[in-house]
Amino acid sequence: MIVKQLPVGTMANFVYVVVEEKSKDALVVDSGWETGPIEEAVRESGAFVRYCVATHEHFDHVSTLSELATRLGAKVVAHEDSPIECDLRVRDGVELFLGGKAVRVLHTPGHTEDSICLFDGHEVFTGDTLFVGTIGRFERERAEAMYNSLHNVVLRLPPATVIYPGHDYGDVPSRTLAEERAVNPYLMVKDVRSFLSLFA
Ligand SMILES: [Fe+2]
Known part of the structure; x- marks a missing residue:
């Protein structure tokens, strides 16, 4: 896939245009x-946008999503438990196809209940679940869910997978899971208790 990483807005958000090379x-x-800037990136790449996907419900990620989808003739996609209005509700394991290539939905609750990551076999779009060098905020009662999403979902992807986060909070805009695992303290712990001790 061709990935265009676009910084937008005043909260260091990253939006992505992900294009399958052959079919566009x-x-x-x-x-x-x-x-x-998103429409311009789409125009430049000559892409046909099928889906506008919400990683989670927060306004800095979705406030213009349905407007964008209407302009591009695409469907708004969100997790089945999401409060946002959408055309297609997805659950864990669902695949969205671009040309012949699958992009898999991974349900990763913790930051919000409706948080999802998208994995295309090489890249993972992590929304506010995982950033470069840190992780998304979560409420205490969601700590176990957050730990599970990071350790038992995202970290099970191949080490060479490139992380594309929902905000530009790191030293670099993206890096591999193997690189991240070696330096991100929230990924280095081995159980929920040590995970929680990082917030004490
Ligand atoms: Fe968020």
Whole structure:
């Protein structure tokens, strides 16, 4: 896939345009703030956007998503438990196809109940679940869910998978899971108790 990483808005958000090379079928990951730069990136790449996917319900990720989807003739996609309005509700394991290539939905609750990551075999779009160098905020009662999403879902992907987060909070805009695992303290712990001790 061709990945365009677009910084948008005032909260260091990253939006992604993900294009399958042969068919030019594409999806957009999140859309808050402004749609202009996203539409321009789509035009430049000559892509046909099929899906505008919400990684989770927070306004900085979805406030312009349905407007963007209407403009691009795409479907709004979100997790089945999401409060946002959408055309297609997905659960863990569902695949969205771009050309012949599958993009798999991974349900990763913790930051929010409706948080999802998208995995295309090489890249993972992590929304506010995992950033470069840190992780998304979560409420205490969701700690176990967050730990599980990070350790038993995201970290089970191949080590060479490239992480594309929902915000530009790191030293670099993206890096591999293997690199992240070696330096991110929240990924280095071995159980929920040690995970929680990092917040004490
Ligand atoms: Fe968020």
